[in-house]
Amino acid sequence: MAFDADKATLGRRGLLAGGGALGLAGALAACGNGDESGAESENESTGPWEFTDDQPVTSELDSTPTKLVAYTGMAAALxxxxxEVPAVFGPTTNEDGSPTGQAGDLPVADLEVFGNTYGEFDVEAYASWGPEVLLTHFYFDPATLWYIPEESKEDITGLAEVVALSADDGxxxxxxxIARHAELAESLGADLESDQNTANKEAYDAAVAALTAAAAANPVTVLACSAAAEIFYASNPATGNDMRFFTELGVNFVVPDNLDEATGSYFENLSWENADKYPADILFLDARVQAxxxxxxxxxPTWNALPAVQEGQIVAWEAEPMYSYGLAAKSIQALADAITNAKKLV
Known part of the structure; x- marks a missing residue:
C-alpha cells in the first residue's frame, strides 16, 4: 500500500530575534497602518467584521481583514x-522546499513565512509586515497558542487581533x-456554497460514508502508532480528535493498557523489542516529519516482523489532522480504502 509522508527532519532552532518592545514599536511606526509591500490577499474586504473564537474572545474590525497570518495547518484549511492567507508560521516547507503535510495545497513559494519550525517566529518581520489578524489553534488551554513561542507571546499577540480555535478539548x-473552520472561513469571505466547496463537502461526506461502511463490513484491528529511533509509540485513540471521530464511525482501534500518564496518556512507550505487544491488522502510522x-x-527487525508490515497494510496517519472538507476527505478515504482491502491477520 502506498505511503505518503514528508521527507524532512524536524529541527529546533532558537527564536529569530525580534528586537524587543521598542524595536517592535519602531517597526510598526515605520509600516504605518499597513505595509503595501506585504503579500496581498484576494479576499474581498468588506465590513464590519466580527468573529467569536473558542477562547472565547470576540474579535472586531471595521472591515473584513485580508492581512492574515495563520498557523500553517489553519492556513491550509482556510x-x-x-x-487567501498570505502569511504563515509553523511547518510549511521541507528542506527541499516542498510543502509539508500540514501545508496542504498552500502555494508555499508565494507565502511570507515568519517561522518554519517549532520555537521559531520572526517577531520583527511580523510586526513590519503589519498583520490584521493572527490565527492559530490551541489544545485544552486557550492561553497556550499553538506554535507561538511563550517567550515572545506577549509581543506577538499585542500586534493584531488573535483568533484561536480549539484543536482538542478532550x-x-x-x-x-472542521465545521468551526468553515464558520471562520465564511466570516473571512469564503463562499461555502461555491462549486468547489460543494464538491469538497460531497467528497468528504462520501469518504465518511465509505469509512463507516468499511468498518462495518471488515472489522479489522487498527493500531495508531508513531515510530522513533528508540521508541515505538502505541497511541491512545481517545486522545485524538480524528480517532474519536473514526471510533464513532466504527473503526476498531487498539487501546493501549499502559499509557504514559506523565505525558497526558497520549500513548504507551514500547521498546522496539516489544513493538509486537499489540497485534494489529493495519498500522495507522504517524506521517509527520518528526516521525x-x-x-x-x-x-x-521487530518492525519487519509485524504482520501488517509483511502484508503491506500500513496507512499514513495525519496525526495533526486537516481541518477542511477537501483536505480531510483524502485521508479519511485512504483509511476507508485500507480497511476495505485489508486482510484479517490477527
Missing part, C-alpha cells in the same frame, strides 16, 4: 475553503473542528 471531534517512516524502519 485556503481550501477559498480564503471530547471534540475532527468533524466538529520515522517505513523506508527508515527497515533496519528494525
Amino acid at each position: 485556503y481550501d475553503f477559498g480564503v 471530547a471534540n471531534t475532527q468533524d466538529q473542528i 520515522l517512516q517505513p523506508d527508515a524502519l527497515t533496519e528494525f
Whole structure:
C-alpha cells in the first residue's frame, strides 16, 4: 500500500530575534497602518467584521481583514475553503522546499513565512509586515497558542487581533473542528456554497460514508502508532480528535493498557523489542516529519516482523489532522480504502 509522508527532519532552532518592545514599536511606526509591500490577499474586504473564537474572545474590525497570518495547518484549511492567507508560521516547507503535510495545497513559494519550525517566529518581520489578524489553534488551554513561542507571546499577540480555535478539548471531534473552520472561513469571505466547496463537502461526506461502511463490513484491528529511533509509540485513540471521530464511525482501534500518564496518556512507550505487544491488522502510522517512516524502519527487525508490515497494510496517519472538507476527505478515504482491502491477520 502506498505511503505518503514528508521527507524532512524536524529541527529546533532558537527564536529569530525580534528586537524587543521598542524595536517592535519602531517597526510598526515605520509600516504605518499597513505595509503595501506585504503579500496581498484576494479576499474581498468588506465590513464590519466580527468573529467569536473558542477562547472565547470576540474579535472586531471595521472591515473584513485580508492581512492574515495563520498557523500553517489553519492556513491550509482556510485556503481550501477559498480564503487567501498570505502569511504563515509553523511547518510549511521541507528542506527541499516542498510543502509539508500540514501545508496542504498552500502555494508555499508565494507565502511570507515568519517561522518554519517549532520555537521559531520572526517577531520583527511580523510586526513590519503589519498583520490584521493572527490565527492559530490551541489544545485544552486557550492561553497556550499553538506554535507561538511563550517567550515572545506577549509581543506577538499585542500586534493584531488573535483568533484561536480549539484543536482538542478532550471530547471534540475532527468533524466538529472542521465545521468551526468553515464558520471562520465564511466570516473571512469564503463562499461555502461555491462549486468547489460543494464538491469538497460531497467528497468528504462520501469518504465518511465509505469509512463507516468499511468498518462495518471488515472489522479489522487498527493500531495508531508513531515510530522513533528508540521508541515505538502505541497511541491512545481517545486522545485524538480524528480517532474519536473514526471510533464513532466504527473503526476498531487498539487501546493501549499502559499509557504514559506523565505525558497526558497520549500513548504507551514500547521498546522496539516489544513493538509486537499489540497485534494489529493495519498500522495507522504517524506521517509527520518528526516521525520515522517505513523506508527508515527497515533496519528494525521487530518492525519487519509485524504482520501488517509483511502484508503491506500500513496507512499514513495525519496525526495533526486537516481541518477542511477537501483536505480531510483524502485521508479519511485512504483509511476507508485500507480497511476495505485489508486482510484479517490477527
